[in-house]
Amino acid sequence: MVSTSTEILAFPNIKAIIRDNRTAEVVVAGNSRAVPDGQTLQELRDNALALVVTEAQTLQRPVRVQIEDPEGHGELIVHPDNKIESVSYVPRPARRRAPAPAITAEAAAPAVVETIPLVEPSTVPTQPGRGAATAAAIDRQPWPPTPIETEEPGPVSPAVQRIGVAEAESAAAAAPEEPQSRRSLKETSFLVSAPVLEPATQGWRGTLTRLGLRMDPSEEELAEREDIRTVSQHWPGPRTIAVVNRKGGANKTPTVVMLSAILARYSGAATVAWDNNESQGTLGWRTEKGAHDRSVLDLIDSSTELLSPSTNAAEIAKFVHHQTADKFDVLRSDENEEGDHEVTAEEVDIAHQVLTRYYRLVIMDSGNTARAANWRRMIDHTNQLVVPVTAIEDRAEAARLTLQTLESRGGHDADLARNAVVIVSESTDAKRSMTGDALKRAKAEAQRIADGFEPFVRAVVRIPYDPALVNGPIRHEALQPATQRAWLAAAAAVAKGF
Template sequence: MGTTPTQVMAFPNIRAIVRDNGTAEVIVAGNSRIVPAGDSMQELRNNALALIVGEAQTLQRPVRVRIEDPEGHGELIVHPDNKIESVSYDPAPARRRAEAPETTPATAAPAIIETAPAPAPEPMAVPAPAASVDAQPWPPAPATATSEPQTAAAVEEAAPTRRSLKETSFLVSAPVLEPATQGWRGTLTRLGLRMDPSEEELTEREDVRTVSQHWPGPRTIAVVNRKGGANKTPTVVMLSAILARYSGAATVAWDNNESQGTLGWRTEKGSHDRSVLDLIDASTELLSPSTNAAEIAKLVHHQTADKFDVLRSDENEEGDHEVTAEEVDIAHQVLTRYYRLVVMDSGNTARAANWRRMIDHTNQLVVPVTAIEDRAEAARLTLQTLESRGGHDAELARNAVVIVSESTDAKRSMSGEALKRAKDEAQRIADGFAPFVRAVVRIPYDPALVNGPIRYEALQPATQRAWLAAAAAVAAGF
């Protein structure tokens, strides 16, 4: 018998959007996943459903999905075993060809992660129209047991049989939804009236769950943009802080500038002056099976509040040493022995040997950009360079996470109109990147990110929430 919407949890909030320009995305708890392209609209829908089935398999239960495409919208229930049930479907109104504007990838709805998505609407009550499977935008609901009268033979055949105890379990697999802790719902819960969390709180919980997971083997994140002042170093610090805080995984932020970088200036300094060159010199000792794991502490700078370590770039005054590709290999081998997560800052030269070798070791690419034209153009060229190289580099570019920060020129004294222009420019740049990468996240302006050492706790709550969404988008690529 089919599953009704009331029997399936609305958490996480899942939307599947198929556009008539041949693009599609699946949004799970605010995190956008680009759907692989298909040769037809139906194949694109099937690819979207495949992603949703994967989510149902991960949760080990059916999930509710809101679907939207040029032919209509409605709601599905998707089961881990590939079973699809149509709950409701509302066909789009017919329109004359002359009234249908052309849609190009540049104007398609962007796959932009927002930290507070709108709550899901109530399910449609309109039944799916009778049509062939190929003519319907999404699979129709299977016939239920009440569709046709059953014969005596069918009833006898459906009679329950004795089952093995191995096939039975009394454990409840569905997670228990904890009551609200935020907003007025949280206030009522604390007063003794249990309230379910809002969609916004559920989205935040899903982001926390994503960044708190452990994964097999080490992961390397490269933060890149050819242009200076694009927010690379603050991005490295914030991603390292959030992932280390929530997951508890040993995390190191590595300044992989070919000469001297600024990561050491924006983070807490330890009781020594050692850098990546000292780590390379000590690599034989550090890679020895007899070396204690705590020995790495004499070469990195621990962030006491944010719980990650920093490996500084060479800071000698002459600046006469450029890190080579071989030295990147050595340092990466050492760090991945002692840390589960390596977040790499980078210089501005995509042709440098250490930059290119960093990309060879990268699992997830992050491209930060401030909402200024030349920074955005440099980010585009960085992605274009990687895409043109093909193979691993091109795959990193396609699955990149772009983080757009509002202009750091914003001040408290700025007029409301100026602040609006800054936000509009950030949105314009985010929209421009959305069709070409896996996810785009916007970060509001925060003075705590402009100068001096960066601390997670110093950020405004809205900024902390935005960076949590950014870290979740990155971790989803692991």
């Protein structure tokens, strides 16, 4: 089965470089490894690929390698069993060679050699217990994948078409020895570049590991580890995520809660979920309430004090509601039923300035009016757009219109729409009574909606139905394992946009 480049993890970053002076190196995660000498360019290629095979055997999975040599550059996929797949190869433009000096008929040697035996390529050492990765075992076709076109030589006299061994040896003996080039100490390192692959912790592989038989993780566990690594990053400067859909009941608030919980849990970064509804939102209803009743309006009223250089970070706790299990804070919207205050664009600026002083991640819930001043100003501050939708056609149509509105505005808004992450949730009360064919139809509808958004946004993630998302305060640990895994994938897709 042939792999595609998108199926192969990009970690670690591997390069194989061969230079005009017949020196070569393989660079793994920034650390250089010397390639054994070869008599020809192809032998150097083989020796370099043998080192990459050893790396693939260490990781026990295929790896991607960027290749560069005097004849071209491209990308290969290298498997632990020595199989090599070509992803791309761009040959360098052929250079016209200078005409060779004429050889007289009298200079032709009388002895003739029909064939010259090839020199056996050198063997590259591998780890003990691994299959021997030798240059001879490397398929030479993928690098380069196609012959490089060169200038055809001019006609040669029939009397000089063959060269005798004596003449060839005499010419080789007369040629001056090329001085062996010394490599710079900057081009190598004694540090081990490949990360230590931790044993499996999940499934039957994890069970065997706990029983004392070390097992490598499955592809699914490796993918989960990669998502965890992605959401655990710290980025320079604050990041703002806007969760939008102009239709109510599209799962905006659960999406805000789950993204906040996962990013706060794994990254450890100070995270706040902000209910940016123009009047009264529901984020406060689905999260824990603190020991006070303050909202975004109170924070805005105290903004001068909160932005003062003499104010310490703990003062923000007077205005937000901490989620004790999921480690993020909530800034509620105004919940005064008798009030008629609508948040303005200027107030969004003030609140955002305060929050980005105290938090690295700001995740904004939103109302249903894309024309509202606070909604539009929220978009101005947004780094990553998230569009949640339930598997119901009117919610999906509202999500499409929301993206279309942003795209039509051009500039920053259009960039957000094109790089948005759409999260399709199967969360609906109807699921509780669904069985058999009805459940299959619901899943098929979710897939249809996900496929429909795929060509227009950066990523689409599906979330399975989970009763813990339907009513009451939402907590990460209350979700089923499959739902937790899906939300982790969603958070990783969002974090890739930072």
